[in-house]
Amino acid sequence: MDRRGFLQQGAGAVAGVALSGLVAVPARALPAIESGPFAPDAVLNQTYPFTLPPLPYAANAVEPAVDAQTMGIHHDRHHAAYVTNLNNALASQSALHQYTLGELLMGLRRWPAAVQTAIRNNGGGHANHALFWNLLAPGAASAAAPTGRLAEMITRDFESVAALKAAMKTAAVGQFGSGWAWLVKTATNRLAVRGLPNQDSPLLEGELPIVGIDVWEHAYYLRYQNRRADYVDALLARINWDVAGAQVG
Template sequence: MPLTRRQTLGLLVGSAATLWLRSRPAVAEGDPSDIYTLPPLPYDYDALEPVIDAETMHLHHDKHHAAYVKTLNKALTPYRQWQGLPIEDLLRHIRQLPTAIQQTVRNHGGGHANHSLFWQSMAPNGGGEPTGELATAIAATFGSFAEFQTQFQQAGLKHFGSGWVWLVLTPQGNLAITTTLNQDSPLMEGQVPILGNDLWEHAYYLTYRNRRDQYLEAWWQVVNWPWLSDRYAQMRALLA
């Protein structure tokens, strides 16, 4: 019986790291392609005010995210065979990495991937509701967009300590809400993150102090649904 495209993709994902290591040409010393970089914000630091203040954006992007990138690159320096792999693939194969760097890549590689998605998931004059396939899938999964928002906020509020709350695409092609600890990525569990909100206190404390519930509710005003709707359609097409 021929394999379905979904089964084929599963086999490809499962062997991607091994194939990549065998086929990848040697990386020249100093080649910039093997270095992870801090992506620029797609808007000004104050563009999300009053939901997220400019000082928080400066600290969050320029300090926290930058530190994840710096530490990740340093950890991979002795392991050139793993450098240059897209961060998503590196995290998908976290358990195949050398034991000595697994935790560092989990923390700092996860932080880099999570925040890279986070910045794109927000936009000035954001808010509203998703469109297209994502809107249809949310309604089918959760009953309504309003119910999805409620469940997403509740999951974020109940999560203890630092971490993230996510809307993910499962390997079976379904939507689900989940949370992860610290900077863990859903990619490590075979899921594709579609939307994520940062639950670390540095993401909201200057404005909201300990009122995480207010932050979670206000955050919907800056969600970039056009970009996320496109992202979902692209990710879903891979499982078709």
């Protein structure tokens, strides 16, 4: 199944589900996403109980952009906590156990009010961080520049990679408090940069995350203290554009 089919089927499954036993939630049309499938091993395909994937490299693999201590704490404690808290919140919601993480985020407003915040914050945190680790290039595995379809879309929508990075940096540095800067693929098949608060996933609004820059202080404070702009520059130089390109489909 291609990504469009997956997402349309996923959205349809959410839209068409019999919500017996759940709090009645007004239906809303889920935006169609013109995009391919999530990668087969993507956390977005997980269902309850959710699990924390290991880092795809050693904790020091992205030095000096991200120091090993920050990487370890960030993954082993912060990301792990999102997974634990999501599982705890959904333990008694057996009707939701059939849905993937991607579906839970895309269909957020359909779920019982009592668990929407937990899905938004902890489900978002799980999805966002799982992508984030893979977007950081360990050493020589770094892809120097976008290629293929993603490169074409960047040229069309931003004119250049430099302009895209500048827009990402503006969003990342300007995000008030905790949040993320995102490169997303919109429902109309365009690339756009978003600054989103907390752990809000672009999927909440039907947009596909392509690149995410975590600007919570837990992501950078040990090495960079208040110099968020320096951290953002370092991260934008370590993006694995092959992984980013795979998100576009």
